[in-house]
Amino acid sequence: MIAFVLAAALSVPAKAGDAAALYQTRCxxxxxxxxxxxxxxxxxxNADAADLDFMLQTGRMPAERTWEQEVRKPPSFTHTQISELVAYVMKKSSGDQSLPAIHSGGDLGSGRIVYAENCAQCHSATGKGNNIAYRNVAPSMMDSTPLEVAEAVRSGPDVMPKFGPRVIDQKHLDDLLAYVRWLQAGKYNAGGFSLSNWGPISEGFIAWVAGIALLVFLARRIGTTD
Ligand code: HEC
Ligand code: HEC
Known part of the structure; x- marks a missing residue:
């Protein structure tokens, strides 16, 4: 009997067993x-492979709290474990099985237009992120790898829209990746006072505080002249 159980356990391919065990304990x-x-x-x-890979590579899954917006964290698993977990879940999922293709050498000028039209309203012109609504922050993409950017574009995590190949085709995706690379290298300057490039959230906050100070100042002046 023991020998039989042992034989059964040993006959399970080691890799599939590892992924199954990981899924059971962590997901x-x-x-x-x-x-x-x-x-x-x-x-x-119905999960897509791109969505799964994105969630695991960016450390969003396994989640710490449920139904909160997840933030980028160091991944909980190695690259090999991630691809095995993705393969394991995809055996049961009817979603898209392939990860997005990416190519280097995209066109910067064209990528800039794709970015301005589809991404800047949420992630800001610099790619450093923005506050779009209560608790929904479009995060910085300064640390994203090209594959993670492509996966986010194709799978639309959280409230981000899903951009299929009819909206952003393969060429425009590669152009976009070239532009994001360029933003990551810190080459974007919006002009004007950059306030040390602290990003739109703190710059907005500084503008707000300065604006209130100005209003108080004006109100006091008006108050004393009559
Ligand atoms: C503590 C609970 C929890 C654990 C553990 C967890 N998840 Fe999640 N997962 C969620 C919730 C809740 C969501 C919904 C979106 C959110 O909160 O970001 C989600 C979303 C996802 C999504 C996106 C699905 C969609 O419809 O957009 C994927 C893919 C995913 N999880 C995979 C995994 C994998 C693989 C594991 C194990 C490594 C895992 N999750 C562990 C709670 C969890
Ligand atoms: C409606 C607002 C919105 C638009 C438009 C949008 N995003 Fe996002 N994006 C988000 C949100 C919200 C998240 C966070 C998702 C999460 O936490 O699961 C996100 C996440 C990302 C990430 C992951 C960054 C990280 O933390 O690892 C990347 C990369 C990204 N978006 C790229 C893009 C690109 C490229 C475009 C344009 C093609 C785009 N986004 C358009 C809202 C948006």
Missing amino acids: SSCHGLNMQGGPQGPSLI
């Missing part, structure tokens, strides 16, 4: 043993 409490979802997390049976 199933929220996404369900059969990836059906539940009160703690959505179903993964």
Whole structure:
């Protein structure tokens, strides 16, 4: 009997077993043993490989708190474990099985237009992020790898829209990646006072504080002259 159980355990291919064990210990409490979802997390049976890979590579999953916007963290798994986990979940998912293709050598000028039209309103012109609504922050993409950028574009995490190939085709995606690379190298300068490039959230805050100070000053002046 013991020998039989042992033989059965040994006959499971080591890799699939590892991914299954990882899924059970690190994902199933929220996404369900059969990836059906539940009160703690959505179903993964239609998840795309790009979405899964993005969530794991950027450390968003496993989540720490449920139904909160996840933030970028160091990944919990090695690259090999991530690709095995993605393959394991994708065996049950009816979503898109392939990761987005990416090529170097995109056109900067064209990428700048794609970025301005589709991304800047949320991520700001610098790519350093912005506050779009209560608790929904479009984060900085300064640390994103080209593959992660392409995965975010194709899978639309959280409230970010999903940009399919009919909106941004492969050539424009490669152009966009070239432009994001350029932003990451710190080559964008919006002009005017940069306030040490602290980014739009703090710059907005500084403008607000300075604006209030000016209003108080004006109000006091008006008050004393009559
Ligand atoms: C503590 C609960 C929890 C754990 C553990 C967890 N998740 Fe999640 N997951 C969530 C919630 C809640 C969401 C919904 C979006 C959010 O909160 O960011 C989510 C979203 C996702 C998404 C995006 C699905 C979609 O519809 O957009 C993927 C893919 C995912 N999780 C994969 C995983 C994998 C793989 C693991 C294990 C390594 C894991 N998650 C562990 C709670 C969890
Ligand atoms: C409606 C606002 C919105 C638009 C438009 C948008 N995004 Fe996003 N983006 C977000 C939000 C919100 C997140 C965070 C998602 C999460 O936390 O799961 C995000 C996440 C990302 C990330 C992940 C960064 C990280 O922290 O790892 C990248 C990369 C990214 N977006 C690139 C883009 C690009 C490129 C475009 C244009 C094609 C774009 N986004 C358009 C809102 C937006």
